[in-house]
Amino acid sequence: MSSASLDRIVINRLRRSRKQRVLIAALIAIVVAIFALALSYGQSLTPPGEVIRVLLGENVPGAAFTVGQLRLPRAVISVLAGLSFGFGGVAFQVMLRNPLASPDIIGISSGASAAAVFAIVVLSLKGPVVSILAIVAGLGVALVVYGLSYRNGVSGTRLILVGIGVSAMLESFIAYTLSQAPAWSLQEAVRWLTGSVNGAQLAQAAPLLMALLVFGGVLLSRARDLEALRLGDDTAAALGVSVSRTRVIIIVAAVGMIASATAVTGPIAFVAFLSGPIAARIVGSNGPVLIAAALIGAVLVLAGDYAGQFLLPGRYPVGIVTGVLGAPYLIVLIVRANRIGGSS
C-alpha cells in the first residue's frame, strides 16, 4: 500500500475531473455563443450594444421588437427545449445501456404527439389543455411500453423493440386522425408533427424551466445510480441500487421533461436521440454525460433553428433540420447493432 500509488490515483482523478470541467465550460460557452448569435444576427444585424440594452429592458426603437419579441423568445425556448430533450434522452440511453432507447425512438414522443393531434382534431381542444394531455400521454405510453416489456425484469432490447412497435402504431393513428381533420384544425395539428420554435413566446418559458429544474434535479440526484446501472442490472443491484425503483423514477423524470418540452415545441426530431452519443464522444462515455448531453441538446436546437431560418435556402422548422441530421445516424446504429447480432 505505497502512498505513491495513492497519490497517483488522486492526481489522475483530479486531472480527469479538471478536464471534464473544462469540457463542460466549453460546451456552455458554445451555447452562449450561438444564443448571442441568434439574438443579434438574423435578417438584419443588431449591434451587440443594442441587444444588451434590450435584454436590460430598455426600449430601443426597432431592436426592441426584433430582438425582444422575435429572437429572444425563440432562442430562450430553443435552449430550454434543447436542454430538456438532451437530458431526458441521455437518461434513457444510459439507463437501458443502448443509444436506441431514446424516447423519440421508443414511442414516447409519438405518444405525446398522438394525444395532441387527437385533442385538437377530434376533441377540438386548444391551448394548455392540449399540452397537458400530451404530457400525460407521453407518460402513459412510457409506462405501457415498460409494462409490455416486463418479464422477470426489463431488458433493454425488449423495451426498445416494444417501443418501436408502439411508436409505429401511434404514427399510423396520427396519420389517420390527420386524414380526417377539417382544414381549420390541420395547421394547428401539423405543428405537433414537426418540432418548431416558430411563434415561441416568453410566457412558455416559465413552465418549461420549472419542469426542467424539477425533473432535472431528480435525474441529477440519481446520477450515481445511473452510473452504476451502466455496469449491468445485477452489478448495480450488488452495489446497492434498487434497480426497479430507480428505473421508474428515472423514466418518470425523463419523460416528464421531454413531454413538457414537446408540449411547447412539438417533437423536435432526434435531439433526444443524438445528444447523448455526441456528448459521450466529447466528454467520454464515463464523463459527465448527463450535463453534457443537455448542453448538446441546446446546441442542436439553437443551431438547427438558426440554420433552418437563415443558413439554408428557404426556411425550415428546426425539427426538419435535426431530422435530416439524425436519420443517417439512426441507420448507422441499427446496421451496427445487427452486425453484432443484436445489442444487449
Added chain:
Amino acid sequence: MTVHTLTATALRAGYGETDILHGLDLAVPPGKITAIVGANACGKSTLLRAMSRLLAPRQGHVVLDGRSVHNTPSRELARTLGLLPQSPVAPEGITVADLVSRGRHPHQRLFSRWTRKDDEAVDRALSATKTTELAERSVDELSGGQRQRVWIAMALAQETDILLLDEPTTFLDISHQVEVLDLLSDLNHSRATTVVMVLHDLNLAARYADFLVAMREGRIHVCGAPEDVLTEDNVLDVFGLESRIITDPTSGRPIMLPIGRHRIATANAEDGMFR
C-alpha cells in the same frame, strides 16, 4: 472486521413458473471460503442471486446477522455483502481506476464528495489485485485474466465483509484461474473476508474451499469439509459420473479423476495404484 452470519432457511426461489430452489437450507461459515459445486442448472447461481437479494424468494428467508436481506435497504446491505455476477458489463472505454471506483457506490451519499477514504479504498483494491499498474488503462484492452482481477478489485473497493462470486474463473486459462483463487484466499486470510463462490472445477473447489457445498436439483445434496464431500459416491450422485478420488500430494486435498468410457487402462482395475 465483524463476524457476520449468513443463512438461508427453507429457501424456495425461481424464475417465471418454475422453481429452481426447492426448500434449501445453508449456513455460510463466517470467515471461511465456501465453494458451491453441482451440475449445470442445479441452482448454484440462483442460490447466489437469492442470497444477495437479486432474486426474491418465493418462500423461506435469507438472513444476514438476524435480519432478512430482502428487508434490508439495498445500500446498507451492499456495505456488508458484495456480489460479483457471472458476466458483468464494462461500459465502453471505462478505465480500470474508474471501474474500481464504482465499488464505492454504497458508501456514498446523495451529492456527497469523493473523499480521501474512497481514494484509499480504491488504492488498496488495486494493489490487492495487482492492478495498480493498469489503473489508467481502458478495461476493453485488458486480457481476460486482467479483466477478472479488475472486477474483483471493484468488489473489493466495496469493502464488504462477505463477498459472493458467481463463477469467477470462467473463461480463464488454468494459470489465471489459480491466480484468481489465490487472490481470494489471500483476501480471506488477511481480512477474514467470508468468500462464497460458485465454481465449475471440482478439484479447484476442493483445493481452495474450507467448506464445500454440492447441490443437486435445487437442493443441497451434501456439504462440509472437502474431504467429506468430494467422494466417489457423491460425485456419482451429483454429476452421475463414475470417478476415482485420490489425494493431492501438494495440498492433501481430494482430487477427482473422471473415469468415462474410453482409454481405461488395465492399471485402473488394479486397485491401489493411486492409493
